[in-house]
Each structure stands twice: as structure tokens, then as C-alpha cells.
Amino acid sequence: MQSVKLFAAGLVAAVMGMGAANAQNAVKIGVILPYSGQFADTGNQVDAGIKLYMKQHGDSVGGKKLEIIRKDVGGIAPDVAKRLAQELVVRDKVDIIAGFVLTPNAIAASSVVQEAKKLMVIMNAATSIITTKSDYSVRTSLTLPMVADTLATWAVKKGGVKKSYTMVSDYGPGLDSEAAFQSAFKAAGGEIVGSVRMAVANPDFSAYIQRAKDLNPESIFVFVPAGSQPAAIGKAFAERGIDTKKVKVMSTGEFTDDSALKQSGDAALGVISAWNYDHNHDSAMNKAFVEAYRKDNAGANPNFLVVGGYDGMHVIYEALKKTAGKTDGDSLVAAAKGMKWESPRGPMMIDPETRDVVENIYIRRVEKIGSTLGNVEFDKFENVKDPVKAAMKK
């Protein structure tokens, strides 16, 4: 019993020694991301975006050095996220908290930043209501309803589609996209012929696709979480004979992400997606961004996660410049509100009212670019805001 207590005490003492007090002239940023577990991939990509920005812009702003303290939340664990946020504020005395790939973690941490009055930068989590949970949170990624809404509107008004069948995974983000897509589709004059909600941990999609096929729809809207599912359902579409030339398959960007395309192969050709960023985006800034990223990351291409982290850091840097180094939450949030800038994804802004992101949503099609598959942008909607919060205001 004693040896165990000694061991525990020694461990804690060692750690406290490691986290020694820092110079007054540093701005500390606590980053909470899933660095291990099933979402480690996403956490590492956001982190790569953070690293790239700091490499390009140096690690001090306005004479103050920026210090990043990284904490691993391990996956969906709101109790851990809340505790990490508390510890960052209380123990490490951070000035800003950033990161967040997963919605429950972001929501749990919101109550901490609200009480502690610190700026919180959400770099990926995509559920609409997150920014309403605290007056100090700012988002630089996107919301799923933004994307689904835009896609639905495009489909009816420009895509020539009047009927659609929706297939989403039966969990938060899936249900959000389903609701947003269906209401926007109907509002634009289209008809939803049917829908199905698919089990989340689902390896085999053929039954669901057969259901869709039975109704012979003009178009199908799909939402599945990133990972192995996009490729699995893409292949299942091809196997069940759904020809993307005859039936428009529409989805959000996770479905047509680089790794998903690599796995689905030609089965994904012709899929139409709406999203805020693709590495094939044709702008000088993006080309430079992609090259710099490839150099540091073994030739991999950046995606929406990377750019969310990159722009999140941009907001922090610019806000600090505007407040001339003041780090309290109120000043930083006031500086972030209304901030406009050109990002590798295109122009974007932090909405002064909702503190959420306002950006372009691009409509893309999967085509062969050279010898690989990629998303080719062929239409865009500018200055898109989150429709759920806009509706809440009315």
C-alpha cells in the first residue's frame, strides 16, 4: 500500500516539476484534440495545420511568444474534455483554448471557457449549436447544416433534380445533415421520395442501397462518417448497379476526401459533393499552401481538418495583433468578431453576431485529374452562414 502511494506521489511531483512556471511574456494556448484512439487521424491533421501556420508566421505575435500546450482527449469523452479544459485554465494558466474535432467535447469545454472567460477556437467540430454554448467560442471550420442546405438548394435550382432519397448514419451529424438537406430541398421546391437511417457501426450497406434502388430515385443524398464507410458505401453503390451518370449521388465532403477516394477507386467517379475546402482549389494562395503542406507531411494533401487548424491559428494571431497583446477573453472575442481574411479555401469571415464561420461552399464533382481521382469545383455559393442559427433568430 505504501509503495503504491509513494509511486503515485513521485509521479505527480515529477510532472509538477516538468510543468514549471513560465515567463510573463508568453501567450499560452491549450490545444485539446484526439491524438490517440479512433479519431487520432483527425486530431493529427488539425495539429498539422496548426504547426504549418506557426512555421510560416513565426511563434511570436506582437513581442509575445506563443506557447502551445497539447492535451489528448482520446476520442469522444466530454468528461475528459471538460477536465482537460479546467486543468489548462487552472493549472497551466492558458489564455486561449483551441482544437476540438468532436462535438460532445466542444460542448463540454464551453462551460469551462464561459466561466473562465477565455477565447475558445473550434477548429473542426461541425454541429450548429456549439457556438451558442458560450459567448467566448469562435469557429473556423464549418457546420454540416451549412453544407447540406447549400447542396440541397443547388440540386433543385441548378442541378436539375426534383426528387431525392436521403441515406444518413443514425447519429448526431447524420441527423443534422438529414434535417437540413430535407428542409432546404423541400423549400426549394423538390420532393423527398424516401429516406433511411443507417446503423452507425455498419460494415455492409447493400440492404440500404437496395431500399433506395427499389424507389428508383433521381438522386441520392448520402452522409456517413469518415473512415472506412465512405469507400464501403461507394463500392456498394457500384455493386448494386447505381450508375452515377443516371442517378445523382450527392454527399458532404467527408465522403469524397482523399483517403476515401483512394479506397473506392473508380466507383466514386461522378459523385457530387458540397464542402468548404479541397486541395485542388484553384487559387495561388492554395497552391502555395498545398506545396508547403506536402513538404512537411511526406507528400500528403491537406484537407478541411488541416485548413480548420490553419485558419484557427490565423484568428488567434490576428486577434492578438488587434488587441495589442491583451489576452483576456472579452478583448480577444471582440477582436475576432467580424474578422475577414483570405484563406487557402477562399474568402472567409467570423460572423460578428454568431461568432461562427461565414465562407464559400463549393459544389464539386469527382473526376480523374491526371491519374488520380479528385474533386473538381464547378460551382460555388458565397458567404454561406449556418442556417440553423439563422432560423433560430426568426
Next chain:
Amino acid sequence: MFGPVAGVLFDGFAYGMLLFVLSVGLSVTLGLMNFVNLAHCAFAMLGGYVAVLVTNELGWPFFAALPLAFIGAAAVSVLLERTLYRRLYRASDLDQVLLTIGIVFVSVAVAAYLFGTTQQPVDVPAYLRGSISFAGVRFASYRLFLIVVALLIAVMLVLGLEHTRFGAQVRAAVDNQRMAAGLGINVELVFAVAFALGSGLAGLGGALAVEVVGLDPYFGFTYLIFVLIVVSVGGLGSIAGTFAAAALIGIVDIAGKYYAPELGAFLIYLVMVAVLMWRPAGLIGRRQ
């Protein structure tokens, strides 16, 4: 109406066949050695990564990757059996569960370290992708391939058990270990070989599975649940039981999702609980 139903049944059966290849090894070793080897799907994952390496890095054909996946998994299982597993043959269920879960944890970390956390694709020949149309129903080529391979394996296993000397020794050891040892059968050797075979089959299953369900470091956990369900429903130590259970689970899962998607995920758990309550030793199992 025949079209969609036939298609759904075919897909469910094919999915069940994949589960069969993944699970049959565990059923045999559980029934034979009474050892709860939860690391079974980690061997499957190993086979999957071998297939990925062989087809992507070495550029060898897919059909060369399959036997290599089998051999790779079998080899590693022999190593682990010699060093770790044999110490716990007489230990409690719990200890075996924890040892093998520890092995899965380590495998997750090693796979993530070596291959990263993204999905890995395997390079399958073009004629296996796409589908064939027959009598108005579309049959996916890869699923046909899975069914053929699984049936071949089932036949080979049954023939092997019934018509070879080694098979007779395995059956003897499953029925009554002590008597078998008393008759001069080297039970330890039988165990080791059967375990290697079972894990090799898991590796083969993993290599086959990549094209259907993808591959990432958490494969060892994700599919463990399905495999355990098949094994406990089918009955330990029974190839026919595993076959029947795998086909049942596959078809019930797919048919359930087609006819009643709201029940989607519940159905196989309900089926498992129901079957176990009705026949605790599994469909074709023996009382412990």
C-alpha cells in the same frame, strides 16, 4: 419482387461467408483448447496489413497476397503461443481475456505506428470489382469470390477433420483431452498446430475483408464483437455450427436492415441473446 430479395439474400450470405472465414479459427481453438483468445481479430488485422503491403508496396498480385497473409498470421501466432499463451492454458477465463486484450492493445499501437491511422486500401484485380448480372439480379463479383473461397475452406476443413490422421487427433483431443493424451497423442503439438491453422485462417479472413470493410489499426476490436457473436451462436469447436451461425447472422443482419432499418443495429445482438438463452452451448455446440 424476386429481384431485390434475391439480391439481399445473396449479399447477406456473402457477408456471412466473410464472417465464417474470420471466425472458424476461433471456434476451433476455443472448442479445442478452451482458451478465450480475444486477440483472434488482431491476427486478422495482421493478415490484412500483409495483404496491403504485398499488393501495394511489392506490387504482387492479390492471389499471392492471400496465402502470404495466412502464413504471416500463422507464424506470428506460433511465436505468441510459445511465449505467452501456453503459460495460461490452465488459467481462468478472466486471465485469458485480459492477456489477449492486452495483445490487441499492443497490436493497435504497433499498427498505428507502422502504418498510420488512415484507412489502407488493397489492390484487388479489376475483374473482381464490379458486378455480374444474372436473371435480372446483380451479383457483386467480389462477393461471389468470397462465397467460393469460404465454401472451399469449409470443405477442406471438414475433409481434413474427417479424413486425415491429424484431423482424427484433433477430434480426439476436443472430445476428451486426457484420454487422447493417454492414447499417446501429442496433445501439445495438436494444440499448437491447430492454433496456428486457426490464426492463419483469421489472417486470410482479414486479407479478404479489406476490400469489403476497409482496414485500420482498430480492426482487432471492431470485428471482434461480430466474430464473438458468430462463435457463441454457432457453438464452440464446430465447423458446421460456425458456418450456420455465420450465414444466419449475415442474412439476418442484411435482411433486417432491408426490411426494418430502424431495428438495424439491434437485431444481431437480440438474435445472439435469444439463441444463447435457448441453446447456451450454441446451435451445434456441446455442453461444457
Next chain:
Amino acid sequence: MTPAAATPRAYLRAQSRWSPIEIAFWLATLTSYLFFPDYLSLGSQIAIAALFALSLDLILGYAGIVSLGHAAFFGTGAYAAGLFSKYVWGEPFSGLLIGGAAAALIGYASSLIIARFRHLTRIMLTLGIGLLLAEVANSAHDITGGSDGLQGMRIWPLLGFFKFDLYGKVAYGYALIVLFAVFVLARRLIHSPFGLALRGIRENWVRMPAIGASRASHIRKIYTISAGIAGIAGAVLAQTTQTVSLEAIGFGRSADVLVMLVLGGAGRLYGGIIGAIIFMVARDQFSGVAPQYWYFWIGLLLIGVVTLMPNGILGGLSALQARWRGR
């Protein structure tokens, strides 16, 4: 070796005396306020994990039931307490009782199934029930909030005065008090004839009916009690973090608590507590330093403990102690 006690009651009383190390341990937990004021949030989560591990110990260490789905009860308690605070009122202690009662109810229903089986069948049934309940929590997302987590919980200050604060001071005190209170009750339970009967069932399944102990009803009782305690632990988590998400009821949490208990040593009352401390502190350290390696080291630790120290750390320590005393 102490002489055998004259009567069964005296034996039990002798077993249940508080040793000085125990008293020192509990007093030491209070010193966290002094020595680790910045770690109190972690402390409250360790106390919650310890309580959960204690509940698993009752069925695993004492009755020999391996469960891969114990988080079903933890999560039920968490959601029950959360929904109670959202729709009825936010007083913490009553929420605690509601959480425990809801979990005990589900536990009783499960025990009707579990008590009849053994070995792999029983393990798979516990897994199946756990997975089913997790699916229910996901499907009922209108009530539970689904994967976004339960929103809108409102927890009142403890005793009308102590508000759950940013530093985690009140959370730690609350979790610690609940842990201690339940621990004392569990201790009484173990050192009672019922507790002895449980150990008998674990050691020799076949013999117990021969001496008149009803296996099934004992197992049902302890399973229900264990589920209730797990539910109380879940309720404390919900109340101190003011959110509940699906991972409270998921397979990951069931696996974690099993690992914690085995690390510390099952069947030793303190095993769950020690295991929880080590597991949670280690994971917290890894999260700051080298998160990718957490799985590797915990896997190795598990393999090591099972092959070298089959009775967990406490078992290893008591074996050492026995050797010291020159037995």
C-alpha cells in the same frame, strides 16, 4: 498465523476490523486539497472510476462473474440522473438515488438472464446486454441527446451552498464522500455471511447448493447491488461534469473498468481503488506527453500483470509481504 476464531461471527468481526493502513489511506485522500489543489478535477474522476471498479469487484472478485458490459449500468445511472436534473429538479443527492435505483432495476432484469449461465455464454450475454443498451441510448437520441450528449442539465449547489466550481473542489469532495460511504457499505456486505456465500459460489460452483446456499438468488442479489453502485458512480459523473454522452454506456468504458480492476487486483476490496488511481493517473500523464503510446504501454502492462502478477498489484504486494514475514 492467527488461531481460528471461536464463532463465525467473531471470525467475521475480526476480518472487518479497520487496519491502520486503511485509515491512513482514507485520511490521505483528504490531503489532496492541500497537496494537489490543481488536480482536484482529476481526483474526482479517479474517485468515480474507483467507485465503478468497486462495483465490478463485487461481481467479479467476489462472485466470479466476468462482465464485458458493466458500463450498461454506469451509463443508465448517468442518464437517469441527467434526465432527472433536466426535467424534475437538480438536487444532487436525490439525483444520485434515482441513478442508483434505475441502474439497479436494469441490473435486476439482466440478472434474471445472467444467473442461469456460465463461462463463455455468460460473458457473451453480458457483452450483448451492454451493446443492446448502448444502442438504445443512441437510438433514443430525442431523449438522450444521442452522440451530441445530453444537453440542458441543471445541477443545484450541494446542500444549497456548495456550487460545483471551476477548480473541482466541490466535485472532488462530493465524489470522495460518495465513494467512502458506498465503500463502507460494501465492506460490511463482503464481511457478512452473504459475502462468504458469494466467495463460496466463486470457488466451488457445484458444492454450494449442497450446503443449502441458493446460487441463482445470491447471484441475482449481488448483480443488482453491483449495478446499483455502478449507477451511483455514473450519476456522480453526470452531476460533476453536467453532461452525459454515449461513451458513458459504451464498450470502451466497460473494457477500461475491467482493466483497472485487474491491475489493482480483484477480490481485494481496495483493488479497484488502487487500479483506478494508477490507470487514471497514467493515462492523464500520457495524454500530455505521448498520447499515441498509451495503447502500447497499457497493453504491455496488462500482459505483464496477467503473466507475472495474476492477482494484480495488490496481490503482488501481499505476496511480497508474506515473503517478508518469512512464511
